[in-house]
Amino acid sequence: MGFGLMGAVLSIAMLILVLWQSHRHRDNQVMAGYLGSVFVWGASIFLSRLCLLLGINPQYFLFTTVFFMGLTSVFLFAVVCQQAGWLTKLWVRIALGVGILARLVTIPLMLTGHMYADSHLSPEGAVLYKLGPFESTHTAITNILCLLSLIIIVKQRKTSLSAFFWGTLMVTLGFASSFTPWRHYSLSSMLAAVSTLFFTAAILKKHLFNPLHEANNDLRVAKELAEEANKEKSRFLTRMSHELRTPLNAIIGYTELLMEEMQEAQRSTQLQTLSDLSKVGMAARHLLALINDILDLSRIEAQRLEIRAEAIPLSSFFASIEATIAPLAAKGNNSFRVDVQCSIDSVLSDPVRLRQILINLLGNAAKFTVDGTITLAVSTEEQYLSKHTHRAMLLFRVIDTGIGIPKERLSHIFEAFYQIQDETGRSNSGTGLGLTISRQLARLLGGELEVESQVGKGSVFTLRLPLLSPDRLAKSAA
Ligand code: ADP
Numbered sequence: 001m002g003f004g005l006m007g008a009v010l011s012i013a014m015l016i017l018v019l020w021q022s023h024r025h026r027d028n029q030v031m032a033g034y035l036g037s038v039f040v041w042g043a044s045i046f047l048s049r050l051c052l053l054l055g056i057n058p059q060y061f062l063f064t065t066v067f068f069m070g071l072t073s074v075f076l077f078a079v080v081c082q083q084a085g086w087l088t089k090l091w092v093r094i095a096l097g098v099g100i101l102a103r104l105v106t107i108p109l110m111l112t113g114h115m116y117a118d119s120h121l122s123p124e125g126a127v128l129y130k131l132g133p134f135e136s137t138h139t140a141i142t143n144i145l146c147l148l149s150l151i152i153i154v155k156q157r158k159t160s161l162s163a164f165f166w167g168t169l170m171v172t173l174g175f176a177s178s179f180t181p182w183r184h185y186s187l188s189s190m191l192a193a194v195s196t197l198f199f200t201a202a203i204l205k206k207h208l209f210n211p212l213h214e215a216n217n218d219l220r221v222a223k224e225l226a227e228e229a230n231k232e233k234s235r236f237l238t239r240m241s242h243e244l245r246t247p248l249n250a251i252i253g254y255t256e257l258l259m260e261e262m263q264e265a266q267r268s269t270q271l272q273t274l275s276d277l278s279k280v281g282m283a284a285r286h287l288l289a290l291i292n293d294i295l296d297l298s299r300i301e302a303q304r305l306e307i308r309a310e311a312i313p314l315s316s317f318f319a320s321i322e323a324t325i326a327p328l329a330a331k332g333n334n335s336f337r338v339d340v341q342c343s344i345d346s347v348l349s350d351p352v353r354l355r356q357i358l359i360n361l362l363g364n365a366a367k368f369t370v371d372g373t374i375t376l377a378v379s380t381e382e383q384y385l386s387k388h389t390h391r392a393m394l395l396f397r398v399i400d401t402g403i404g405i406p407k408e409r410l411s412h413i414f415e416a417f418y419q420i421q422d423e424t425g426r427s428n429s430g431t432g433l434g435l436t437i438s439r440q441l442a443r444l445l446g447g448e449l450e451v452e453s454q455v456g457k458g459s460v461f462t463l464r465l466p467l468l469s470p471d472r473l474a475k476s477a478a
Pocket of ligand 1: 364365368400402403404405413418419420430431432433434435436459
């Protein structure tokens with residue numbers, strides 16, 4: 001009785017697994033038919049035994065036992081033919097229809113009591129009953145279908161069909177065991193249930209794990225292609241930017257030359273031309289700034305931007321920054337100062353890139369502040385990497401008392417080409433790339449760039465860089 005129950009439980013579990021995991025595959029319907037039929041077969045064995053133990057006539061369950069045993073072989077044959085690619089979907093359906101019909105004609109025989117006379121339990125506990133000639137023929141057909149399935153698989157063992165070998169062998173042995181003199185039906189249904197394990201494993205491998213593996217491979221290939229395309233795009237941009245810069249520089253140069261000549265000649269009639277020329281010059285400079293930014297961004301994305309670290313003497317570095325920013329700050333009637341709050345003379349970093357970041361931040365501060373103050377505050381900080389490890393950081397804070405940035409825009413301002421459009425009438429003369437590049441550069445220098453801001457009060461951009469002063473580096477190298 002245990003074998004029958006175990007077989008039923010096992011096959012229903014496998015049935016649920018197959019339906020749940022790979023329900024989208026059509027050929028699983030035939031496999032599900034096989035698993036379902038093994039389930040009813042096992043359950044019928046269990047119930048017929050229970051009836052005999054309770055002294056009830058088990059003939060209905062004996063009938064379903066043999067009915068589904070036969071149906072299992074039909075489904076098995078259909079599964080194997082389908083996997084071998086021998087039968088089209090239509091033929092699989094026809095074969096199944098004929099098989100099921102052949103089983104159905106036995107129903108009147110069962111109802112008239114012509115099938116299972118004399119059913120009882122053997123001393124070993126097996127269900128025994130006498131088969132009529134009709135049912136014997138059916139059982140023989142069942143065995144033949146199983147053997148045929150096995151032969152097909154063995155013949156095609158070099159194909160994917162080999163995955164079905166063990167399952168088919170199990171169920172064939174199961175059917176054969178029901179032909180032995182002691183007719184151990186529970187054992188045969190148990191072996192069929194074991195076969196469901198093998199079939200489920202094969203079907204899941206084919207429809208679930210293999211496709212996952214293939215999908216992973218496809219994804220990897222797609223990722224590599226996308227990366228290559230991205231690099232190609234960056235290479236193209238780099239080449240194009242170089243090509244565009246040369247004529248642009250010529251336009252700017254000649255525009256300035258013409259303007260100077262006109263100013264010197266003081267020809268008042270040409271005032272309009274002078275103002276037009278100044279517009280040409282401004283547009284060309286804007287275009288050049290845009291191209292330079294795109295070039296930088298594409299170099300960073302293509303990982304072709306080299307960082308050249310060297311000792312930067314801070315006092316002369318700040319003096320040069322002040323020389324660039326003070327006139328810009330003065331335009332908006334702002335005061336500018338550098339406030340060094342630490343005693344560090346030099347730092348190891350890339351001076352070109354560090355300057356680029358600070359000029360960009362301070363340029364923005366000057367652009368968005370009127371009648372206020374702009375400060376570059378420099379200090380140090382200990383950054384905790386974990387509970388016990390920390391490192392020294394150098395902090396550059398660009399503080400302005402300008403129009404500020406709305407809270408909901410703060411997370412966007414580091415996105416490429418992002419510019420805030422609002423009612424404050426802020427200037428959008430930039431490229432929308434400055435902060436994107438600055439943050440990328442900060443990361444390339446081993447640091448980070450963050451922002452805090454309040455509308456109407458001002459903004460603080462904080463650039464944190466690891467503090468590697470040259471003497472420290474020399475010490476650690478020694
Ligand atoms: P852009 O070159 O156009 O200035 P950025 O990437 O440097 O581009 O800045 C993006 C946007 O962030 C700017 O258009 C501006 O609206 C806002 N922003 C940047 N810095 C400040 C600042 N100090 N004060 C107010 N708004 C700022």
